[in-house]
Amino acid sequence: MPSVRLLSYNVRSLRDDPAAVARVVRALAPDVVCLQEVPRFWTWRIQRRRLARACGLDIAAGRRACGLAVLAAPHVRRVAREFHLLTPDPDLHRRALAIAVLETGGARFLAASTHLDLRDGPRLRHVREVLAHLERARDRHRAPVVLAGDVNEEPGGTSWSLLTGHFQDAYAVAPEGEGPTFSARDPRRRIDGVFADPEVGITACGVPAGDAVTADYPKATDHRPVLAELEVP
Numbered sequence: 001m002p003s004v005r006l007l008s009y010n011v012r013s014l015r016d017d018p019a020a021v022a023r024v025v026r027a028l029a030p031d032v033v034c035l036q037e038v039p040r041f042w043t044w045r046i047q048r049r050r051l052a053r054a055c056g057l058d059i060a061a062g063r064r065a066c067g068l069a070v071l072a073a074p075h076v077r078r079v080a081r082e083f084h085l086l087t088p089d090p091d092l093h094r095r096a097l098a099i100a101v102l103e104t105g106g107a108r109f110l111a112a113s114t115h116l117d118l119r120d121g122p123r124l125r126h127v128r129e130v131l132a133h134l135e136r137a138r139d140r141h142r143a144p145v146v147l148a149g150d151v152n153e154e155p156g157g158t159s160w161s162l163l164t165g166h167f168q169d170a171y172a173v174a175p176e177g178e179g180p181t182f183s184a185r186d187p188r189r190r191i192d193g194v195f196a197d198p199e200v201g202i203t204a205c206g207v208p209a210g211d212a213v214t215a216d217y218p219k220a221t222d223h224r225p226v227l228a229e230l231e232v233p
Contacts, residue, residue: 001201001231002105005029008148008194010036010115010223013067014047020220022054027213028227031104033057033071034113034148037221040067060111066096068113077103080141084133086126092117095126097133101141107232109200110137114149116159123152127159131166144197146230150223151191160193167195170205170228177206181226185218194228201231 007030011021025033033055039047044064052059052071061081062069072078080101088094099112114130117123134145147167153159155169164172171179171193180187187207194205205228208214217224 001233002107003203004104004109004230004232005031006111006146006148006194006228006230007033007225008113008192009033009225010150010192010221012037012221012223013039014051016221017219018051018054020216022051024213024216024220024225025055025057028208028225030227031073031076032102032111034111035062035069035071036067036113036115036150038062038067038069040064060102061098061100062113063098066094066115068096068098068115070098070100070111070113072100072102075104079103079108082137086129089117089122092119092122095122097130099137101143104232108141108143109232110134110141110143110145112145112147114147116150116152118152120158123159124162127162131162138197144200144232146197146200147195148226149192151193154189154191163195168198168200168202170194170196170202170230171226173202174204175206176204177209177227178224179206181207181224183222184220184224187224192223192226194226196228196230199233203229203231205229
């Protein structure tokens with residue numbers, strides 16, 4: 001089975017140090033990156049392309065709305081892409097789901113990125129919507145799903161538990177490195193995760209350690225990245 005290095009990263013609209021974000025991504029050498037809080041105002045398209053280029057990656061999925069994107073390495077082929085807005089809530093940020101259908105080493109899989117709400121009710125409703133969208137995409141493209149994102153909730157919460165009722169929690173299956181992802185300066189909470197269909201093998205998952213890369217974490221954004229080593233059937 002082909003191996004895939006998938007990174008999930010909330011980059012806080014590149015408001016901190018975009019060069020540090022790119023250094024982190026390059027140092028971790030992912031095949032796929034699921035991003036949250038990508039710039040979505042003013043020069044959003046230029047900033048997104050500049051970030052992808054600085055990371056040595058291509059934009060595989062995402063739109064302006066909701067600040068989501070999936071990036072892929074040049075050797076990973078994009079077959080299709082989808083973008084789904086989730087139901088809106090008054091006075092809250094609009095939420096969405098970005099999906100890239102990718103192929104590498106003869107294997108096809110869906111890489112999806114999402115960013116869930118801070119409030120319990122909307123977050124749980126959106127998880128149900130995300131699961132429904134992913135089920136239809138899985139059937140349509142006949143490929144397993146890997147979902148990554150900022151859940152805004154820790155393991156054991158209602159929304160997180162609903163996700164793990166359908167997917168493997170990659171860090172819980174094969175922890176490597178550190179677990180907490182927020183905040184980047186003082187990580188105490190694991191609110192970012194990678195979730196994979198049962199047929200996807202998980203070799204390792206966690207926040208990469210090592211002085212060379214961790215020095216850039218607080219410079220880059222307020223979240224730490226989650227890197228998963230996967231085997232796609």
